[in-house]
Amino acid sequence: MSTTAADIPASSRVHYLNVNYGIKSWLLTTDHKRIALLYLASITLMFFVGGAFAVLMRIHLISPQGTLVQPETYNKLFTMHGVIMIFFFLIPSIPAVLGNFLVPMMIGARDLAFPRINLLSWYLYIIGAAISMYAILAGGVDTGWTFYTPYSTTYSNTYVIPTILGAFVAGFSSILTGLNFIVTIHKMRAPGLTWFRMPLFLWAMYATSIIMILGTPVVAITLSLVAIERVLHVGIFDPALGGDPLLFQHLFWFYSHPAVYIMILPGMGVVSEVITCFSRKRIFGYTFVAFSSLAIAVLGFLVWGHHMFVTGQSIYAGLIFSVLSFMVAIPSAIKVFNWTATLYKGSISYSAPMLYAFGFIGLFTMGGLTGLFLASLATDVHLNGTYFIVAHFHYIMVGGAVMAYLGGIHFWWPKITGRLYPDTWARFAALVIFIGFNLTFFPQFMLGYLGMPRRYAVYPDEFQVLNVMSSAGASILGVGYLIPLIYLIWSMRYGPVASANPWGAKGLEWETPSPPPTENFEETPRVTRGAYAYAGEEDAHD
Amino acid sequence: MMLLQGVPIHPEQGSTIAKDVDALHFFLTGITLFFTALIFAIILYFAVKYRRRSEAEQPTATKTFLSLELAWTLVPTLLCAIVFTWSSSLYFRNSRPPRASLEVFVIGKQWMWHLQHPEGPREINALHVPVGVPVKLTMTSEDVIHDFYVPAFRIKKDVLPGRYSSIWFQATKVGSYHFFCAQYCGAEHSMMIGWVEVMTPTDYEAWLAGGTKGESMAQSGERLFTQFGCATCHVPENTGKCPSLVGLFGKPVKLRDGRTLIADEAYIRQAIVQPNSMPLPGYAPVMPSFQGQINEEQVLQLIAYIKSLASQEKTQGK
DSSP: OOOSGGGSOGGGSOOTTTSOOSHHHHHTOOOHHHHHHHHHHHHHHHHHHHHHHHHHHHHHTTSTTOSSSOHHHHHHHHHHHHHIIIIIIIHHIIIIIIIHHHHHHHHTOSSOSOHHHHHHHHHHHHHHHHHHHHHHHHTOOOSTTTTOTTIIIIIOOSOHHHHHHHHHHHHHHHHHHHHHHHHHHHHOOOTTOOGGGSOHHHHHHHHHHHHHHHHHHHHHHHHHHHHHHHHHOOOSSOGGGTOOHHHHHHHHHHHHHHHHHHHHHHHHHHHHHHHHHHHTOOOTTHHHHHHHHHHHHHHGGGOGGGGOTTTTOOHHHHHHHHHHHHHHHHHHHHHHHHHHHHTTTOOBOOOHHHHHHHHHHHHHHHHHHHHHHHHSHHHHHHHTTBHHHHHHHHIIIIIIIIHHHHHHHHHHHHHHHSBOOOHHHHHHHHHHHHHHHHHHHHHHHHHHHTTOBSSOSSOOGGGHHHHHHHHHHHHHHHHHHHHHHHHHHHHHHHSOBOOSOTTOOOSGGGGSOSSOOTTSOSSOOOOOSOSOOGGGOSSOOO | OGGGGGSOSSOOOOBTTHHHHHHHHHHHHHHHHHHHHHHHHHHHHHHHHTBOOSTTOOOOOOOOOHHHHHHHHHHHHHHHHHHHHHHHHHHHHHHSOOTTOEEEEEEEETTEEEEEOTTSOEEESEEEEETTSEEEEEEEESSSOEEEEEGGGTEEEEEOBTSOEEEEEEBOSOEEEEEEEOSOOSTTGGGOOEEEEEEOHHHHHHHHHHHOOSOOHHHHHHHHHHHTTHHHHOOSSOOSSSOOOTTOTTSEEEOTTSOEEEOOHHHHHHHHHOGGGSOOTTSOSOOOOOTTTSOHHHHHHHHHHHHHHHHHHHHHHO
8 A cells, every 4th residue: 555645534635526616627627537427427317318218118119009109209219219328328438437537547647648638528428419419309310320321311301410410529529538548558557567467447448449449430431421411412322312222331330330349348347347356366367358358349340241141241241240250259258257267266245346247247148149149140130130139239238338337336436436335225226237137138039039120119919928028127127227326326425435445456546545636646656566466466467 | 937928939930941040049049048057157156155254355366277268268169160150051051042933023112012923913011922932032122221021931131222132932831921121211110011921822823813913014014115115226126226135134244344244133223224324335325314213113024024025035046
């Protein structure tokens, strides 16, 4: 422990939260920790807006004829649910909140490399979100979050342009965040913090940032082309204007498949931190876990064609995309096995973050394995475009990414706020979310296999039983998400004061007081050993 | 679980490939259940066995075993290789329609399916086919991307504007099977559904005869050929002004830019809609474009007519 300030109670100490007050001190801050909190507030709002659309959908689908809205409105609900959850919640979630807070702290730096650009990222995000919110309030959009052409360019009569403009602007936010992280990790590591001494969360952030800066410009270009065709009628995608409708899908998935890894890789990083802390073990197979993140980031760019097996893409292209998609499964499997092996002979505590991490591993395993059905050509033909896909990606993005995000929020909450939350409630909520999630999405695997297409506002009677089950599960899941919202907000004021390191975790962020001072560390820390030096051993990794 | 009693294990197996696809599906389900159960069981076992018994507990470090890392890299790799090989060979086998397939033409438009049999009968949101005979669907869209999906047959293919896609199946059981639009296409996407009616061959013949009130597709095409003025130039005797269309279908055609294309459905469609995109050597590019003046159904009928000219030539040649 290099700090002495840790022992002074937070109330009588100056830290990043009480260093100054007032709205301006937040809106003009360049402190990465405050920007992280700005993001936390904004993406939480977006999560519950997107979630509200999901609730309406699940209520609507209780009856085959639909109980709530007209098909036109239903189409807008699933579109806006997707747009909000993907562009304004999942993509920024772990990187912009936890990454922002932790990247400088984990490397022993005072801030990110470009603090002002970091603030600019948040403003771009807010502008993007505001434009998309305008699109919703003005009347909504009905293209699906995938904006497939020529429907989006020629046929849809809804607010396509504002929606894609919102996603376009928010894209620059993630490009700048990625750039900031890469430079920071390269240039600002504390003395002694070599690449292979870094916590795996940093490796995950690094891999994610690479995808952000390489992939996001492509979706920006693609969305611009949609706007150009829609407004100026330049034939790019619509065959009636001489365009190619499948060109859009190639460009869109070239970003949007890697975007899935923007959502899941950070979650994997969080899980590596949580599992080690609550089993008091060094991660099993550090280098394998670290390099599997990079392997996923690289392979992720080469598999977009598996979204297009039934478009009439050449069968030979299909074959290559299929084999590459199977290859992504391997680094993912390596991670799961290494996390599990980390528990071996550990000292395992069932704190709330650990329960989320267990949930993540289980649900990610199911999400990953059901991905094999879709990498495989013959089965994908039947399952593509059905509820099987919906279930699969929710297991990855909600069962995986959101579980990890909540686990991370619970893990670092004492550090971020200086307060503890009620652990019993937190464990109860983790359990409710796990059960509610499975009840919601497991029936959808069966629905998809039985042939129910996704994006159906009304459906044949034979699919009703499973839809009712899914809706019932969603009501439990919804309650599960509200519980943490309540006790976390409560804890900010009334929670017991947290010590510098309430979990007995390793890592530089735990060696400074909770909440940390604005400059993070009183003096630049020196690193003499690898990450996860639990078990009292020195120089763990070579 | 009582609730699930009415829910089948798998969708109806109504085509020759359904059982094969299901076998692979169940194999993958087995892998999924096995590994999920394995991971859950190990986590649970470790979590109980190595639970923290005192706050001061300090476990010793475990060394990373290279052999273990290799094992859990190689086993998934091997399993993936098996599934890939199995799945791809099945997909390859299923992707080519048998030569002697019955042909039906499908046009998707917001928000209904138009189908036409070469003999003439037209259907909306229904497809009548005989059992035990391979059927090839040639499909295109009048507007946005649709997707023709018959769960019971385990077949699905996007239906795209501006091009033809095809798909085939051979039904194994008489009955009615749902078909769906499986690519989101706008407001009434979820109502763009219909039934495949699989009939005995005798019933099918009777249905076909009952539905053939007017002309066959080729006859409709011949009528359109005159109506659109094609017949003024494209006369059977090669006058030098326009290429003759007799015997054209299925033959290679050399374009002015040196490309050689096969005169298939896509070629003929392109030649009608955007003739200037494929100039022929020896002919002035005088043909007007019919884009926007002719619908996809009419294009298909013209193609049927041009096809019939090809077989006329064969008969004449004999």
